[in-house]
Amino acid sequence: MKYTLSIDQSTSATKVILFDENASYMARTSIDHQQFYPKPGWVEHDPVEILENTYQAVEQLIFKCGIVQSDIVSVAITNQRETVVVWDKRTGKPVYNAVVWQCNRGTQICEDLIARGYEPMVTEKTGLIINPYFSASGVKWILDHVEGARKAADDDHLLMGTIDSWLIWNFTGGKTHATDYTNASRTLLFNIHTLDWDKELQDLFTIPSSMLSKVLPCDSNFGNTTLNGLLPEIPIAGVMGDSHGALAGQMCFSQGMGKVTYGTGSSIMVNIGEKALNAPKGLVTSIGFAAKGKVFFAFEGNIHCTGATIKWLQDDLQLISSAAETETIATSVESTDGVFFVPAFAGLGAPWWDSEAKALIWGMNRGTGKAHIVRAALESIAYQVKDLMELIKKSGVELIELRVDGGPTKNNFLMQFQADMLQTKVNRCPIEEASALGAVIMNGFALGHFTGFGQVAALRTQNEYIFPKMNIEKAILLYEQWIKAVKRTLFK
Numbered sequence: 001m002k003y004t005l006s007i008d009q010s011t012s013a014t015k016v017i018l019f020d021e022n023a024s025y026m027a028r029t030s031i032d033h034q035q036f037y038p039k040p041g042w043v044e045h046d047p048v049e050i051l052e053n054t055y056q057a058v059e060q061l062i063f064k065c066g067i068v069q070s071d072i073v074s075v076a077i078t079n080q081r082e083t084v085v086v087w088d089k090r091t092g093k094p095v096y097n098a099v100v101w102q103c104n105r106g107t108q109i110c111e112d113l114i115a116r117g118y119e120p121m122v123t124e125k126t127g128l129i130i131n132p133y134f135s136a137s138g139v140k141w142i143l144d145h146v147e148g149a150r151k152a153a154d155d156d157h158l159l160m161g162t163i164d165s166w167l168i169w170n171f172t173g174g175k176t177h178a179t180d181y182t183n184a185s186r187t188l189l190f191n192i193h194t195l196d197w198d199k200e201l202q203d204l205f206t207i208p209s210s211m212l213s214k215v216l217p218c219d220s221n222f223g224n225t226t227l228n229g230l231l232p233e234i235p236i237a238g239v240m241g242d243s244h245g246a247l248a249g250q251m252c253f254s255q256g257m258g259k260v261t262y263g264t265g266s267s268i269m270v271n272i273g274e275k276a277l278n279a280p281k282g283l284v285t286s287i288g289f290a291a292k293g294k295v296f297f298a299f300e301g302n303i304h305c306t307g308a309t310i311k312w313l314q315d316d317l318q319l320i321s322s323a324a325e326t327e328t329i330a331t332s333v334e335s336t337d338g339v340f341f342v343p344a345f346a347g348l349g350a351p352w353w354d355s356e357a358k359a360l361i362w363g364m365n366r367g368t369g370k371a372h373i374v375r376a377a378l379e380s381i382a383y384q385v386k387d388l389m390e391l392i393k394k395s396g397v398e399l400i401e402l403r404v405d406g407g408p409t410k411n412n413f414l415m416q417f418q419a420d421m422l423q424t425k426v427n428r429c430p431i432e433e434a435s436a437l438g439a440v441i442m443n444g445f446a447l448g449h450f451t452g453f454g455q456v457a458a459l460r461t462q463n464e465y466i467f468p469k470m471n472i473e474k475a476i477l478l479y480e481q482w483i484k485a486v487k488r489t490l491f492k
Contacts, residue, residue: 006436041104044097076238076439078245099138106137127285136188176223219445238443243267245438262406282351301350301388340485356491405434420470
């Protein structure tokens with residue numbers, strides 16, 4: 001049996017997952033990395049720590065499984081997308097920590113560009129809105145504020161890239177500076193119509209062309225690696241941003257197929273076919289995936305804090321000892337008793353796009369207890385997904401099926417409440433690691449193991465449907481109260 005390693009470098013941890021020749025999950029390891037909050041609303045990661053954790057996780061997985069290294073024949077990558085690194089190609093060292101997608105330091109840069117009337121042009125080219133969520137403002141901030149960075153960039157000494165680019169560059173010993181279409185489409189620098197970096201966008205954010213990577217379809221070979229000497233030389237094949245990986249891993253290869261990935265934040269994505277349609281206000285248009293000579297586009301909405309909310313309850317408030325116990329706590333009460341939790345810890349993403357919104361727990365009374373707050377936190381995840389699904393419904397795209405994946409899908413209370421809020425069935429993915437699977441599928445296309453989308457879709461043999469139980473009147477009432485709570489958090 002030959003195996004593929006899928007590296008899933010996410011916001012909170014680096015996971016390495018082993019898949020066999022049939023793209024079946026075998027085992028995984030995971031190592032958390034630190035989160036840095038140097039100022040309110042700022043979020044950073046240490047790129048060197050992430051790289052070292054990746055190598056360590058690979059080594060742990062090999063030891064854990066007891067497999068022969070030569071049986072691992074390729075590596076695929078999926079990653080947190082908009083998080084961006086700037087590094088010096090002479091030394092291989094970052095000039096600053098990675099600016100994370102949750103970080104709001106680029107707010108003023110974005111607001112200035114919006115005030116100068118650039119947003120329609122940017123949206124037309126990229127499918128996105130001008131917002132610090134996306135990578136470009138983070139890169140501009142580094143060049144403008146880190147001593148010597150601007151001159152080094154102008155002298156062609158610096159490179160930039162999302163986490164996949166940082167890993168690929170290191171994995172190949174600096175031979176390959178590349179990314180894929182999906183990650184590139186989340187930077188505010190990539191034209192999704194020409195499928196290339198856009199000079200006008202680079203000039204807008206004052207980012208030199210010399211910093212940018214080569215952009216390839218997801219099912220490409222990105223070079224060879226030994227993963228720091230841990231393996232014989234193998235190809236890096238199959239690279240996707242994590243949300244896009246989940247779209248492919250959920251086998252959403254047809255127009256109208258959609259998925260929700262629940263993680264630190266959450267991504268709702270619906271395949272809209274091979275034409276880049278204009279997204280309704282509040283959503284964006286991204287490249288869903290590019291494979292087999294085709295490019296599929298998607299409507300997408302991104303929620304900043306879902307799993308991160310539960311992490312906050314655990315680590316900061318210490319109301320819970322683990323995410324696993326939230327289901328039991330939530331079901332210990334019949335309702336939140338009117339409590340609504342709006343987790344705008346890093347502002348609000350789609351559809352509100354208010355980077356200065358503040359988190360709020362609303363509706364508490366003297367009888368409010370821990371269980372009400374924990375339940376309200378879980379319900380907030382479902383409400384935020386509902387916000388986005390409402391927009392997709394209004395866009396005219398007919399949703400054929402909604403598939404869900406990610407760690408929080410194990411929570412039966414959350415999944416039932418999600419079906420209740422949407423008033424439609426949801427299909428729970430039998431594999432938690434859908435993003436990693438998507439990268440493995442692209443790996444299989446790149447290396448000729450899979451011949452087409454139909455062959456891959458047939459690999460999905462299990463479906464778990466969860467049907468709504470709540471009556472529609474109650475669902476509507478609860479959602480109306482949620483909207484009232486959200487409006488109390490908005491700054492704009």
